[in-house]
């Protein structure tokens with residue numbers, strides 16, 4: 030059902046394009062190696078600047094090798110759901126797991142739209158169950174889901190009748206308008222009716238969340254009285270359970286808010302995913318699970334069929350642990366001003382990884398095998414897991430719930446699943462038990478089983494831990510695209526997200542679930558492991574780039590040179606020119622604009638030196654045991670109206686780093702330009718340094734504007750003052766230390 034490889038039309042054209050790309054890739058590598066050899070043989074070796082430059086450039090070369098390695102064996106998987114539909118009676122159940130955590134940063138209407146798009150999937154409804162984990166313990170989220178389910182009774186049949194593609198109503202009604210003269214009167218009527226209903230639903234939800242109408246915590250909502258987001262018992266509510274098990278009814282819908290204690294570490298999203306896994310294991314125990322963030326709406330209603338084509342493929346399916354769909358966005362700002370849409374990363378790096386051991390697990394838009402989440406190895410699927418099913422072993426691994434042990438034994442033993450007689454509400458008590466804080470004490474949850482704890486980028490170690498056992502993963506890229514989400518709205522939320530990733534990934538890099546450990550002690554293949562470095566090294570990349578940027582300024586202030594002189598200067602010049610032309614072509618060939626390319630280039634410099642650098646520092650603090658890192662949730666906005674692509678600033682440390690870099694370089698350029706250098710004993714900084722510094726300032730142009738702007742578009746005075754002090758200290762120590 031799934032074909033891998035590139036038996037595509039235009040094969041030759043693709044071949045030519047790839048060969049050309051590889052030639053340029055190799056040329057850049059050769060230039061990098063030339064630069065390194067130049068350093069080794071150059072006359073002013075073994076000074077501190079020389080050593081630092083050599084170190085950083087070695088790192089850049091290594092990173093380039095990692096990138097080449099990731100890009101060079103791309104693969105796409107083509108799926109044919111119509112073939113799978115011929116086996117409709119064999120279609121397995123799928124549990125749909127959604128996480129939300131904060132009713133303010135993640136407005137319930139967004140979660141509701143995701144859930145509605147899931148309930149309306151093109152798949153037998155009795156085989157789907159949707160579980161929503163709410164770490165915010167918000168009665169509003171619960172209320173919104175209850176109301177949404179009422180609406181779904183009309184919405185889902187409407188979508189299926191008219192084969193609607195966008196099944197998240199807010200997207201549908203903003204994209205699809207009706208033309209009275211062209212449409213059938215019946216459709217016209219129903220459309221208006223549906224729109225009315227949806228407007229009503231959103232109004233109700235908005236009124237309660239904005240507290241414009243009083244909200245009584247009674248009846249079903251009484252459990253929410255006296256609860257606090259950080260201190261409350263487990264709340265599990267079966268909103269609907271398709272009692273008659275109808276395939277054309279509506280999927281089951283369950284609300285879960287796991288127990289919280291103030292001083293208990295809840296392990297953020299990883300903890301929520303593990304509770305979702307256990308509760309769904311008790312209630313429906315589907316062999317496959319789809320995991321979605323609350324803002325990731327279904328864009329292709331047949332996506333479950335597409336993913337199952339890969340997982341149930343008779344030849345290769347049994348080696349595939351998870352199927353990853355890309356993160357794409359419905360509200361991405363034109364030309365990606367904040368570099369948070371990752372189009373080229375998906376196109377080149379992740380599709381490249383797909384040709385190795387498979388893409389990394391990205392935290393959302395992923396179909397998992399339940400048994401791999403429970404720790405199964407690929408060969409155990411065929412040969413069975415002798416000995417592991419003893420009760421005491423299971424209790425030790427999965428905790429002491431008898432019901433859960435029973436369901437886990439089913440899952441691990443590969444016992445065929447019967448879809449009849451599933452009544453989630455029979456399991457409320459057991460579900461409450463497995464959603465409690467203490468349940469995981471002494472078990473393997475978060476260590477060997479389920480989503481792994483310890484990093485705020487829980488997705489990457491979880492995926493690595495699965496692939497370490499020899500599993501593959503695969504990308505699923507149907508047309509239309511599978512899911513679309515909400516891109517971080519502005520620079521501030523992008524920075525928060527980037528900082529979290531860099532910090533979490535650095536912790537992974539130095540931890541026991543690093544790709545290196547997986548290569549040495551597990552079954553991560555060499556090239557696959559190397560390609561993981563692209564991701565886990567983000568924090569380290571920042572450390573090297575910041576050093577290089579500082580070195581550049583240092584050399585200009587002290588009138589010494591980083592770059593080769595004379596003929597040797599052509600090496601970095603050629604490098605920069607070829608690299609930029611190359612990345613530009615990469616953008617243009619996949620239909621992106623020049624502006625998009627430039628935005629990505631400058632954001633690459635800015636985010637690496639600011640958000641990633643702060644992420645790196647916070648990871649260092651965590652690793653040395655000084656302070657812990659927290660998961661800061663990315664704000665999801667209901668509309669794109671507020672994001673205009675302009676840079677906004679606040680007092681966060683990332684902006685202090687950015688402003689300091691800018692001030693230091695401006696000062697260095699001034700000193701250099703006016704010839705104020707403190708020493709002339711150096712070998713003289715020349716045009717190379719000046720141009721490089723100018724390039725940096727151009728990248729940092731939005732900061733330069735921010736220095737003079739006011740309000741949210743301006744850099745706060747306190748940030749400017751702090752940065753000025755740091756910049757002064759840097760210049761001062763550079764000049765006194767020569």
Ligand SMILES: O=c1ccn([C@@H]2O[C@H](COP(=O)(O)OP(=O)(O)O[C@H]3O[C@H](CO)[C@@H](O)[C@H](O)[C@H]3O)[C@@H](O)[C@H]2O)c(=O)[nH]1
Nearest residue numbers: 128129130164297298301322323392393485486526662663
């Ligand atoms: O304590 C928490 C914190 C977060 N979440 C949920 O985790 C998801 C991801 O959080 P978000 O703030 O949207 O982070 P992003 O940076 O947008 O998410 C990316 O990065 C995360 C790891 O850093 C992955 O978990 C995500 O799947 C991936 O989309 C959301 O659904 C949250 O509701 C929880 O359930 N509990």
Ligand SMILES: [Mn+2]
Nearest residue numbers: 322324514663
């Ligand atoms: Mn998100």
